[in-house]
Amino acid sequence: MHNPSQQNFIQQLSIDCVIFGYHAKQLQVLVNKLNFKGNFQALPGGFVYQNEDIDKAANRILQERTGLSNIYLDQFYVFGSASRNNLDFIDELIASNPQMSVGSKQDKEEYDWFTKRFISIGYYALVDINKVVPQKTDLDESIQWYNIKDLPAMIIDHNIIVAKALDSLRLNLDEKLLAFNLLSETFTMKEAQELYESIFDKPFARNNFQKKILDLNVLERLEKKFTGAANKAPFLYRIKK
Amino acid sequence: MHNPSQQNFIQQLSIDCVIFGYHAKQLQVLVNKLNFKGNFQALPGGFVYQNEDIDKAANRILQERTGLSNIYLDQFYVFGSASRNNLDFIDELIASNPQMSVGSKQDKEEYDWFTKRFISIGYYALVDINKVVPQKTDLDESIQWYNIKDLPAMIIDHNIIVAKALDSLRLNLDEKLLAFNLLSETFTMKEAQELYESIFDKPFARNNFQKKILDLNVLERLEKKFTGAANKAPFLYRIKK
Structure with missing residues (x-):
């Protein structure tokens, strides 16, 4: 032993x-x-x-x-x-x-x-x-x-x-801003939503989710993610310094 | 000892x-x-x-x-x-x-x-x-x-x-509905607001506070509190059974 x-x-x-x-x-x-x-x-x-x-x-x-x-x-x-x-x-x-x-x-x-x-x-x-x-x-x-x-x-x-x-x-999750410790430094709104969906094991409505997350007032929006299809490229976000 | x-x-x-x-x-x-x-x-x-x-x-x-x-x-x-x-x-x-x-x-x-x-x-x-x-x-x-x-x-x-x-x-406080354990069984909105103000050590705007508390969706409104001045009497609330 x-x-x-x-x-x-x-x-x-x-x-x-x-x-x-x-x-x-x-x-x-x-x-x-x-x-x-x-x-x-x-x-x-x-x-x-x-x-x-x-x-x-x-x-x-x-x-x-x-x-x-x-x-x-x-x-x-x-x-x-x-x-x-x-x-x-x-x-x-x-x-x-x-x-x-x-x-x-x-x-x-x-x-x-x-x-x-x-x-x-x-x-x-x-x-x-x-x-x-x-x-x-x-x-x-x-x-x-x-x-x-x-x-x-x-x-x-x-x-x-x-x-x-x-x-x-x-x-x-929201009070302590925990979710963002699980994501890479930059992420799309869709990636954040998918993380929330996995944590709560239920879907979120896209518009409500985006409003809820932006209302936390801790994210800054960066340049668009490069995907090749410019007009559909999603924005990247990260936690404000 | x-x-x-x-x-x-x-x-x-x-x-x-x-x-x-x-x-x-x-x-x-x-x-x-x-x-x-x-x-x-x-x-x-x-x-x-x-x-x-x-x-x-x-x-x-x-x-x-x-x-x-x-x-x-x-x-x-x-x-x-x-x-x-x-x-x-x-x-x-x-x-x-x-x-x-x-x-x-x-x-x-x-x-x-x-x-x-x-x-x-x-x-x-x-x-x-x-x-x-x-x-x-x-x-x-x-x-x-x-x-x-x-x-x-x-x-x-x-x-x-x-x-x-x-x-x-x-x-x-809100996630676990803690505040209501500190109040009597029935209370006025003003009493709840004063409790919140003492817990957070800051004033709340009356309308915002009332909306926030009612949005928790756990209170039921009872008859008006008897004060003698009928038209100014506040409503009493309690936690839904």
């Missing part, structure tokens, strides 16, 4: 990150498959060192998996049900990986540490997917983007964590 | 509650003065039992101070700076209350437990102030409402916690 350096971490506290990207007109989430026998898929997560700010811990976890250090991220919810623990997951993991059976005193201590109730702070991160090369850690067999509508079953409550992150993303 | 039954609580985790009420056209916050020599003011707070959901812990803490069991409350932020601890506060408390000096082994254990780094989950609660009779616990010398613009200096980062709660209240 991976040694969590138990004494250096805050006990019973974890961080789970929902990393959102946008590709092929669909919202995507980064998921890693754990490096054990069996199909254990999980959100990028980790623990908080005794001398580490929780936001820095989240940034560290994000940087490990994305290579990016200046990612937009927000705390969105604390998962703190009394029944929330790793017990079933760890027991299943050990069953599929008998070499991990709890033998030595150190194994036993690690097992006890991991299988206690954990309170997890959820962060969502928003990235320009073109800038990310997903990176696996020692814990991962692989890591990849999944369409949010086609996520694998993940360990513990990680599928519920994604659902709650999506709720928060929708709730704060 | 109050015995925190250390073994039954999750270590290094606390809950702090910002209880908002509304009175005399001003937002109010419930603050308790700790039952020690010296002027130690604090937000109602506490710890989480090993077998207790964090939301239930917050409800328990709220019920202790307000007597109400069905209060609207939301997690709003986790205060998790690495430097966040009770060390200065507890040392100051002991300096003012020499009978509490750390003598016995048990005192020492409690001192160590309390003065570690604490991560605190912030909850805001919204109450109809007319329904609350503030109740002090064994820990409190007194408890009272303070105008948010006239809060005392509180221990640790509690003044910052209130500021952050107010930010969240403003951000989510």
Whole structure:
């Protein structure tokens, strides 16, 4: 079992990150498959060192998996049900990986540490997917983007964590101007509309959408996008500096 | 020192509650003065039992101070700076209350437990102030409402916690229809406007405000309020069932 350096971490506290990207007109989430026998898929997560700010811990976890250090991220919810623990997951993991059976005193201590109730702070991160090369850690067999509508079953409550992150993303999208973190630096109105449609999983009327977005009063219009057909070329937009 | 039954609580985790009420056209916050020599003011707070959901812990803490069991409350932020601890506060408390000096082994254990780094989950609660009779616990010398613009200096980062709660209240006010938890069951448009003005600390234009609130599409108009001057009587509103 991976040694969590138990004494250096805050006990019973974890961080789970929902990393959102946008590709092929669909919202995507980064998921890693754990490096054990069996199909254990999980959100990028980790623990908080005794001398580490929780936001820095989240940034560290994000940087490990994305290579990016200046990612937009927000705390969105604390998962703190009394029944929330790793017990079933760890027991299943050990069953599929008998070499991990709890033998030595150190194994036993690690097992006890991991299988206690954990309170997890959820962060969502928003990235320009073109800038990310997903990176696996020692814990991962692989890591990849999944369409949010086609996520694998993940360990513990990680599928519920994604659902709650999506709720928060929708709730704060305009107030915090979140959507534009998922687009390239410049984008057309149609691309912005398609992103909104994927986030809310419903169509928007074109004129209403354009008015709503321009009313946020944060976009500047650039030159027309070059498409070859000049009079049909759409305008490009970007966030005002 | 109050015995925190250390073994039954999750270590290094606390809950702090910002209880908002509304009175005399001003937002109010419930603050308790700790039952020690010296002027130690604090937000109602506490710890989480090993077998207790964090939301239930917050409800328990709220019920202790307000007597109400069905209060609207939301997690709003986790205060998790690495430097966040009770060390200065507890040392100051002991300096003012020499009978509490750390003598016995048990005192020492409690001192160590309390003065570690604490991560605190912030909850805001919204109450109809007319329904609350503030109740002090064994820990409190007194408890009272303070105008948010006239809060005392509180221990640790509690003044910052209130500021952050107010930010969240403003951000989510309309999406989550929060304001109406602070009003009586029925209210006039003028009363709702005055509440909004106190939350945002700025005036609203009467016509714009009325349109904005009615556009939320959650209010029903009742009979006119009886004032004696029939033609000037304002309508009463309440949230649709």
